[in-house]
Amino acid sequence: MPRKQVGIRDVAAAAGVSVTTVSHVLNDTPHTRTSDETKSRVREAAARLGYHPNRLARGLRTQASGMVGLLTEEIATTPHAGRIILGAQEEASRHNLTLAIINSTLRHDPDVEPSEVQAFLDRQVDGIIYATVYHDEVVLPEQMHAVPSVLIGARDRDGEVPSIMPDERAGAASVIDLLVRLGHRRIAFAATSVDVPATRGRLRGYRDGMIAAGLDPSAHVVEAVSEAAGGYEATMALLDEGRRAEDRPTVVFCYNDRMAMGAYRAAAELGLSVPADVSVVGFDDQAPIAGSLFPALSTVALPHYEMGAWAVATLAAMIEGRDEPEVAGPFPTLLPCPIVERGSIAVPAR
Amino acid sequence: MPRKQVGIRDVAAAAGVSVTTVSHVLNDTPHTRTSDETKSRVREAAARLGYHPNRLARGLRTQASGMVGLLTEEIATTPHAGRIILGAQEEASRHNLTLAIINSTLRHDPDVEPSEVQAFLDRQVDGIIYATVYHDEVVLPEQMHAVPSVLIGARDRDGEVPSIMPDERAGAASVIDLLVRLGHRRIAFAATSVDVPATRGRLRGYRDGMIAAGLDPSAHVVEAVSEAAGGYEATMALLDEGRRAEDRPTVVFCYNDRMAMGAYRAAAELGLSVPADVSVVGFDDQAPIAGSLFPALSTVALPHYEMGAWAVATLAAMIEGRDEPEVAGPFPTLLPCPIVERGSIAVPAR
DNA sequence: CTGAAAGCGCTTACAG
DNA sequence: CTGAAAGCGCTTACAG
Numbered sequence: 001m002p003r004k005q006v007g008i009r010d011v012a013a014a015a016g017v018s019v020t021t022v023s024h025v026l027n028d029t030p031h032t033r034t035s036d037e038t039k040s041r042v043r044e045a046a047a048r049l050g051y052h053p054n055r056l057a058r059g060l061r062t063q064a065s066g067m068v069g070l071l072t073e074e075i076a077t078t079p080h081a082g083r084i085i086l087g088a089q090e091e092a093s094r095h096n097l098t099l100a101i102i103n104s105t106l107r108h109d110p111d112v113e114p115s116e117v118q119a120f121l122d123r124q125v126d127g128i129i130y131a132t133v134y135h136d137e138v139v140l141p142e143q144m145h146a147v148p149s150v151l152i153g154a155r156d157r158d159g160e161v162p163s164i165m166p167d168e169r170a171g172a173a174s175v176i177d178l179l180v181r182l183g184h185r186r187i188a189f190a191a192t193s194v195d196v197p198a199t200r201g202r203l204r205g206y207r208d209g210m211i212a213a214g215l216d217p218s219a220h221v222v223e224a225v226s227e228a229a230g231g232y233e234a235t236m237a238l239l240d241e242g243r244r245a246e247d248r249p250t251v252v253f254c255y256n257d258r259m260a261m262g263a264y265r266a267a268a269e270l271g272l273s274v275p276a277d278v279s280v281v282g283f284d285d286q287a288p289i290a291g292s293l294f295p296a297l298s299t300v301a302l303p304h305y306e307m308g309a310w311a312v313a314t315l316a317a318m319i320e321g322r323d324e325p326e327v328a329g330p331f332p333t334l335l336p337c338p339i340v341e342r343g344s345i346a347v348p349a350r
Numbered sequence: 351m352p353r354k355q356v357g358i359r360d361v362a363a364a365a366g367v368s369v370t371t372v373s374h375v376l377n378d379t380p381h382t383r384t385s386d387e388t389k390s391r392v393r394e395a396a397a398r399l400g401y402h403p404n405r406l407a408r409g410l411r412t413q414a415s416g417m418v419g420l421l422t423e424e425i426a427t428t429p430h431a432g433r434i435i436l437g438a439q440e441e442a443s444r445h446n447l448t449l450a451i452i453n454s455t456l457r458h459d460p461d462v463e464p465s466e467v468q469a470f471l472d473r474q475v476d477g478i479i480y481a482t483v484y485h486d487e488v489v490l491p492e493q494m495h496a497v498p499s500v501l502i503g504a505r506d507r508d509g510e511v512p513s514i515m516p517d518e519r520a521g522a523a524s525v526i527d528l529l530v531r532l533g534h535r536r537i538a539f540a541a542t543s544v545d546v547p548a549t550r551g552r553l554r555g556y557r558d559g560m561i562a563a564g565l566d567p568s569a570h571v572v573e574a575v576s577e578a579a580g581g582y583e584a585t586m587a588l589l590d591e592g593r594r595a596e597d598r599p600t601v602v603f604c605y606n607d608r609m610a611m612g613a614y615r616a617a618a619e620l621g622l623s624v625p626a627d628v629s630v631v632g633f634d635d636q637a638p639i640a641g642s643l644f645p646a647l648s649t650v651a652l653p654h655y656e657m658g659a660w661a662v663a664t665l666a667a668m669i670e671g672r673d674e675p676e677v678a679g680p681f682p683t684l685l686p687c688p689i690v691e692r693g694s695i696a697v698p699a700r
Numbered sequence: 701c702t703g704a705a706a707g708c709g710c711t712t713a714c715a716g
Numbered sequence: 717c718t719g720a721a722a723g724c725g726c727t728t729a730c731a732g
Contacts, residue, residue: 057709228642292578407725
């Protein structure tokens with residue numbers, strides 16, 4: 001069934017020229033003159049025979065495989081990994097690169113597994129992306145320096161590798177700014193205690209925003225598990241602990257969308273309407289929650305697609321030896337997390 | 351920085367043998383005798399130099415790249431694509447294959463884009479997987495027959511290519527069976543009208559189950575959009591349209607988990623408790639909904655990981671020329687959709 | 701038991 | 717303006 005592949009020699013024979021000429025014409029090799037007549041004969045023959053250069057052979061010869069490797073940490077458990085892959089893949093296509101993927105199992109130590117990097121190097125990838133979401137700082141294995149590398153979601157402990165992270169802190173602060181401008185003053189934060197970059201950044205951003213507005217950054221902060229159940233408990237504690245209505249927070253800003261789901265339920269049980277009685281804000285813009293709640297959840301989006309695309313674009317620049325600004329640092333580059341306004345925010349009742 | 355790679359010649363020189371011998375030893379070539387002493391000298395030299403064979407060069411020589419290509423339709427919008435990729439990748443690792451990924455844009459016509467297949471063929475992939483979720487039948491481009499190919503989530507119109515799909519129909523029927531055994535009789539189905547394989551299969555399964563139990567398969571079926579809002583409306587219509595409690599369905603089985611989310615809200619607004627007053631069942635086991643609702647949603651899981659793994663395993667068998675049962679057909683192979691029981695089902699109140 | 705040599709399908713100095 | 721030839725790093729008949 002795999003009928004013999006047509007090679008450059010077949011094209012050369014059909015066009016009555018040498019393989020050298022075919023290569024020059026098809027690749028538009030610079031500093032090479034070929035008569036227009038020969039060129040069109042070659043192109044016509046290539047098209048007629050359905051010739052497609054063997055990228056393996058070309059890669060061996062040029063020492064550039066045209067492949068980049070994406071190592072994702074626990075792709076299965078990170079709901080947004082798909083968008084990182086999508087961004088990386090589409091950017092790769094634009095650079096005529098192919099994306100290879102290896103899933104790395106989640107580890108407690110932040111070190112990248114050398115054997116997984118080696119699998120890519122055996123394939124002669126032109127560059128490697130390591131994408132993590134659970135560590136803020138990782139140690140890269142020696143081999144990773146053999147080719148251009150970039151990091152998504154973490155910082156290289158040795159500071160040598162370009163990296164990019166969402167600016168969770170600024171994203172959280174911008175939420176407070178928006179709420180304050182709407183007239184809110186008693187803005188609660190349902191935090192969580194797991195020690196990952198996201199928890200620290202979002203809490204800091206909340207505090208930044210509160211302080212900038214001259215509000216007490218710790219009056220309305222509670223901690224709970226980062227799931228719907230935790231959001232429920234936190235919201236119950238925040239809204240129901242015998243407070244008079246005029247002391248009650250007018251907004252519950254949740255560490256993530258799952259907690260916001262629990263906040264909705266708590267509000268409903270307390271007979272409070274979202275957003276008329278209490279506004280709710282999430283973080284992650286996690287499908288399908290954000291759009292499936294009623295009212296639809298206002299939240300902060302993570303730039304997953306953009307990080308994937310940035311990683312490949314940066315790699316491409318490094319591979320081509322271009323000195324793009326993103327290659328220069330300082331690292332990590334921080335990407336904005338835009339607020340996605342839906343129906344769960346209103347001006348405070350009083 | 352990319353210090354010169356060590357090649358097979360370096361190993362040969364270090365071990366004092368020919369490259370032929372190095373190749374034989376490292377690959378355990380059959381029908382080849384090499385003295386144990388030479389073998390260990392070669393292995394030691396390879397280890398000491400950190401030699402890793404160039405897979406590009408080997409692929410060119412053996413005409414087998416060791417890569418399989420996964421073409422996914424609109425990975426970004428299918429929440430479970432990640433698990434297909436994970437299953438495919440882990441199975442690929444087991445076969446010493448590398449997974450390359452290209453995202454295909456969603457089209458209305460069910461034809462695969464030839465240029466995307468060609469991108470893989472240019473890379474000399476040993477096999478191609480096309481994964482779709484929106485079409486039940488696709489037309490494969492001519493080129494796809496150049497290498498072993500398999501289909502996920504759709505059937506090849508020409509019936510030549512092995513394919514696999516979730517058995518949505520049997521999954522839905524098994525839910526009815528479970529509910530009937532618990533004592534339910536008035537089992538409603540919140541259907542949807544979009545014409546994709548999943549909608550038809552699930553509705554058919556519901557009917558199969560109802561008929562098998564001697565129940566009326568159309569008394570409690572309503573249609574709505576396949577989102578939370580549709581589930582809310584459907585459930586409202588089902589539970590509230592002036593029915594007496596003894597006519598009211600005791601279960602709302604929803605086309606998908608998003609609709610089930612809306613069903614919970616409707617029940618809450620009607621003052622009905624899940625599952626004491628009404629049981630709710632979803633379909634998809636879509637993270638993070640199923641586990642974030644309270645009570646946690648009983649639903650039907652889609653075997654995404656398994657389909658990804660099956661695809662690569664089948665491809666590997668075809669590539670190696672083995673006649674595994676899965677290569678024989680008939681197609682499509684149907685994979686079971688297991689029920690995931692959580693807290694949203696109870697025995698009916700009366 | 702071991703090795704010299706051809707060749708996979710390209711690109712690229714280099715020569716004419 | 718065009719082509720002969722070397723070589724990328726391997727594997728594999730084939731010979732000894």
